[in-house]
Amino acid sequence: MSTNIVLNDVSKRIKKETIIDSISCTFEENRIYGLLGRNGAGKTTLMKLMTGQSLPSAGSILIDGETPFDNPAIQSKICFIKESGNFKAAMKVKDVLKIAPAYFPMLDQDAAMEYLNIFNLPLEKKVSQLSKGMTSALGISIGIASRAPLTIFDEPYIGMDAAARQTFYDLLLDDYTTHPRTIILSTHLIDEVSNLFQDIHLINHGRLALTESVEALKEKTYVLRGSKEAIAPLLNEVKLLSESSFIGEYSATVYDPDLVLDALPPSIEKKTLTLQQSMVMLTDGKKEARI
Numbered sequence: 001m002s003t004n005i006v007l008n009d010v011s012k013r014i015k016k017e018t019i020i021d022s023i024s025c026t027f028e029e030n031r032i033y034g035l036l037g038r039n040g041a042g043k044t045t046l047m048k049l050m051t052g053q054s055l056p057s058a059g060s061i062l063i064d065g066e067t068p069f070d071n072p073a074i075q076s077k078i079c080f081i082k083e084s085g086n087f088k089a090a091m092k093v094k095d096v097l098k099i100a101p102a103y104f105p106m107l108d109q110d111a112a113m114e115y116l117n118i119f120n121l122p123l124e125k126k127v128s129q130l131s132k133g134m135t136s137a138l139g140i141s142i143g144i145a146s147r148a149p150l151t152i153f154d155e156p157y158i159g160m161d162a163a164a165r166q167t168f169y170d171l172l173l174d175d176y177t178t179h180p181r182t183i184i185l186s187t188h189l190i191d192e193v194s195n196l197f198q199d200i201h202l203i204n205h206g207r208l209a210l211t212e213s214v215e216a217l218k219e220k221t222y223v224l225r226g227s228k229e230a231i232a233p234l235l236n237e238v239k240l241l242s243e244s245s246f247i248g249e250y251s252a253t254v255y256d257p258d259l260v261l262d263a264l265p266p267s268i269e270k271k272t273l274t275l276q277q278s279m280v281m282l283t284d285g286k287k288e289a290r291i
Contacts, residue, residue, distance in 0.1 A: 132159025
């Protein structure tokens with residue numbers, strides 16, 4: 001089973017503040033998306049809108065042609081694992097596993113138990129007795145095993161160390177390979193998970209700043225180094241994100257959406273950015289990339 005999400009001119013206003021501003025985009029079936037942006041960009045609000053936890057102030061959100069809000073049929077296709085507060089504190093881990101199929105009808109309980117064991121989660125402990133890392137591992141285990149056609153993770157790894165986070169990424173990719181679905185992952189640890197993403201939607205100040213495949217973005221965002229005299233004439237053809245000079249060498253970080261600077265003279269060096277560096281540059285061109 002697969003799911004397609006279409007957002008058309010979606011806005012969300014809370015009191016007099018616009019949190020989401022006229023976003024139109026799609027999340028195609030059976031792909032892994034990174035929903036990226038700085039703190040306060042509107043990512044969590046957008047995910048709440050997509051999962052039917054909130055209504056947009058304007059525009060429409062359709063999942064398989066239907067609105068998710070107050071729609072049990074669509075809700076049964078969604079698993080949304082948040083940073084915290086996914087399960088009642090008084091419940092034991094084993095009880096979370098027991099009732100999870102009522103919320104996620106496609107959940108594979110054997111797989112969920114396997115993941116709980118991998119993360120060494122104590123089944124008899126209450127959620128309130130778990131460390132932050134264990135609580136995150138519980139949410140991750142249920143999220144991956146849910147096999148929900150739309151599976152969303154919003155900063156799901158709070159308190160997990162690097163080894164545990166890598167286990168999460170490996171389990172997610174393995175399960176996606178055998179049970180493909182639409183997965184959306186919002187994270188600030190971008191370079192850790194960049195190999196998972198196929199596409200990204202970049203949110204900046206509530207607006208959709210960019211939609212690209214990861215491979216395309218790597219080609220289109222880069223640093224030029226050389227003499228300013230050689231580089232400056234080229235900048236009229238691209239978007240300049242930042243520039244700097246150091247000991248006579250000029251550097252310009254650019255976004256080249258049409259790949260017009262594919263061929264450069266030998267005197268100009270081109271260096272690609274990591275996905276995280278690209279996100280920083282595209283949401284704040286005043287800051288210099290650290291490369």
